[in-house]
Structures are given as C-alpha cells and as structure tokens.
Amino acid sequence: MHAGIEAILAEQGVITVAAHPRLESSLRRLTREQLLDNPLPGVFTARSESSTLSWLRPVTAWSAPDGVLNGRSAASLWLPDLAGPVAFVAHPTLRSRRGVVVSRHLVPPEFVRATAGLRLASPAYAAVELAAFDDGRALCDALRLRLADEPAITAALSAFVGSPGNARRRRAVAAAAYNPWSYAELRLHRILLESGITGWVANRKLIVDGVVLFPDVRFRDRLLMLEFDGRASHGSPERFLADRERWNLLEAAGYHVLRLGWEHLDRPEYVASVVRRAFLAAPPHR
Incomplete structure (x- = not known):
C-alpha cells in the first residue's frame, strides 16, 4: 500500500480527498484493488471488521467541518445498546443518505466534543x-x-x-433535577412528587459505619430509605449476598428500608400509600 496513505490511516483511521487531493488517484486505485473501502463520497478507510467507530469516523470525516454526531450515535459511545448500523449527524446543509440520518441544524459549539477521531455532541x-x-x-x-x-x-x-x-x-x-440513576428511579421520583411526598434526596453520598453508600431515595428528617430492586439486580450469588449485607447494615443503623420492584411503579397509589405509612413509622433522623 502507498506509504503515505498507510501512515495517515494508522494515525487518523480515515483519509479524505478534501484533505489530501493529491492522493485521490491512489485512493481510488487501492479501492478498486479492494485494499481500501470508500464508505462515503470522498472518504476512504482501511478494510476491517465493522464496529461503531469504524462507521462513525467516516461519517465524521464526510460531514466535516460542521457535522456533529448527535442523538443515538453520540450516546452510543457511553450507551452501547444504542449503537447500530445507522449514524445520526447534525449538519446545516447535507442530506440524509443510506446509513446516515442528517438533522438540519448546528450543534452549538459549547456542546461539541472531539475524541477518537469523532466530533460528537456532549453527553x-x-x-x-x-x-x-x-x-x-x-x-x-x-x-x-x-x-x-x-x-x-x-x-x-x-x-x-x-x-x-x-x-x-x-x-x-x-x-x-432529582438525580435519578435509572429510568425506574425517575418513575419513582415522579410518583413521589405527584403524590406530594417531599423531603427526600436521591443518590446522595451517605457513610454508615465507614461504608460509603448511595441510597436510591433517602428522607432527610426520618431514618427511611426507598430502594428499587430491578430483576437484574441480583444477577449473581455475590451480588445477592452484598445486597443483603448492605440491607443489614442500614437496618442495624436504625434505618427503615422499603424495597420496591418494577411492577410497583405501575401502581402509584400503592407506592404513595406505603411510603406515607413508613414515613410515619420511621424514627426521626438523629
């Protein structure tokens, strides 16, 4: 392969005709020889196994300098479940094409991040x-x-x-604004707020007997906590045991701990009722 092209690909992962016009004929020849891929107009990459980055880098190069990966594509770098064969990019003038959905707008520069050869929206x-x-x-x-x-x-x-x-x-x-760390917690917070139940904080650091904890919901004036138990929360014997030890630690420190599951979130009246009763029964915070 052309030494200059190989060096650029090793450093940047992609090479564009716009940035290297003198290499265009060599790039097209290497593509015909199936040594390079040409996934988007004017953009060339080494032939390799497909991955999130191997697709998003060419999209970034194709949409430069104004394009910014947004939506699912930006979030897929920290939420891998959102990764997919279609890339999402914001650009003021480009049109969508196969494998790329373009939203016609500019991401404000204060929300743009550059990493690993990508230009993407901030989390x-x-x-x-x-x-x-x-x-x-x-x-x-x-x-x-x-x-x-x-x-x-x-x-x-x-x-x-x-x-x-x-x-x-x-x-x-x-x-x-109430700091939910999961969608289940967000739904729980809504139930509490819509029921007029206040005086609590979520996922705030708490030290109990030297152990650092982040309770799902903790009431400020009562020794009462609400914990959400998802179906996957006890995925291993070790996790199950650690969860029980955490529960025992809180109970020994005087906290009342209510355990709620996903199905309870579909019964907001039950959640509000049991929380109110537990609040009245829980001892005041010392």
Whole structure:
C-alpha cells in the first residue's frame, strides 16, 4: 500500500480527498484493488471488521467541518445498546443518505466534543435530545455515569427551544433535577412528587459505619430509605449476598428500608400509600 496513505490511516483511521487531493488517484486505485473501502463520497478507510467507530469516523470525516454526531450515535459511545448500523449527524446543509440520518441544524459549539477521531455532541446535549423519544432514559444513565450534571442538562435544554418534542424534553429534565440513576428511579421520583411526598434526596453520598453508600431515595428528617430492586439486580450469588449485607447494615443503623420492584411503579397509589405509612413509622433522623 502507498506509504503515505498507510501512515495517515494508522494515525487518523480515515483519509479524505478534501484533505489530501493529491492522493485521490491512489485512493481510488487501492479501492478498486479492494485494499481500501470508500464508505462515503470522498472518504476512504482501511478494510476491517465493522464496529461503531469504524462507521462513525467516516461519517465524521464526510460531514466535516460542521457535522456533529448527535442523538443515538453520540450516546452510543457511553450507551452501547444504542449503537447500530445507522449514524445520526447534525449538519446545516447535507442530506440524509443510506446509513446516515442528517438533522438540519448546528450543534452549538459549547456542546461539541472531539475524541477518537469523532466530533460528537456532549453527553448532556445528546441525552436531552433523546429525551423527546426515550422519556429521560439516557439522562438517567448520563447522571449515573457522572457524564453530565443538572446544570449541564439544563444548559443543553436551552439549545432546543422551539424544537419538536420539547415539552417531553422539559418534563424529563425537570425529573433529572432529582438525580435519578435509572429510568425506574425517575418513575419513582415522579410518583413521589405527584403524590406530594417531599423531603427526600436521591443518590446522595451517605457513610454508615465507614461504608460509603448511595441510597436510591433517602428522607432527610426520618431514618427511611426507598430502594428499587430491578430483576437484574441480583444477577449473581455475590451480588445477592452484598445486597443483603448492605440491607443489614442500614437496618442495624436504625434505618427503615422499603424495597420496591418494577411492577410497583405501575401502581402509584400503592407506592404513595406505603411510603406515607413508613414515613410515619420511621424514627426521626438523629
């Protein structure tokens, strides 16, 4: 292979005719010889196994300098379940084509990040954008992974004023202010708030007998906690045992711990009722 082309590919992962016009004939010859791939106009890559990065890098190069990976594509770098064969990119003039969905807008520069040969929307921006469709699921993951905080999320929301789906975005961002680390917790927080149950914090650091904990929900003035148990939360004997030891630690410290499952979230009246009764029975916080 051409030494210069090989060096550029090794460093950048892609090579474009726009950046290296003198190499165009060599790039096209190597493509005909099936030594390179030409996935998008003017963009060439080494032939390799497909992966998220091997597709998103050419899309970034094709849409440069104004294109920014957004939505599912931006979030897929920290939520692998969102990765797929279609790339999503924001650009003011390009048109969608096979394998690439273009949304006609510019991502404000303060929400653009560059990493691993990609230009992509920040986690806060991508999660807020997706909130119009996923009811805040990506927001919860961004908070849990410490990729975004409430001020960054609120700032990102301001970039979507007048955009379709913004009522749903605002609702999700309002719920994110209470720091849910999962979609189940977000639903639990909504039940509490809509039932008028206040005086609690979520996922705040707590040290009990030298052990650092982050309870799902903890009441400020009562020794009462709410914990959500998902079906996958006890996936191994070790996890099951650790969960029981955590529960015992809290009970020994005087906390009342309510355990709620996914099905309970479909019964908000039950959740509100049992929380109110437990609040009255729990001892005051010392």
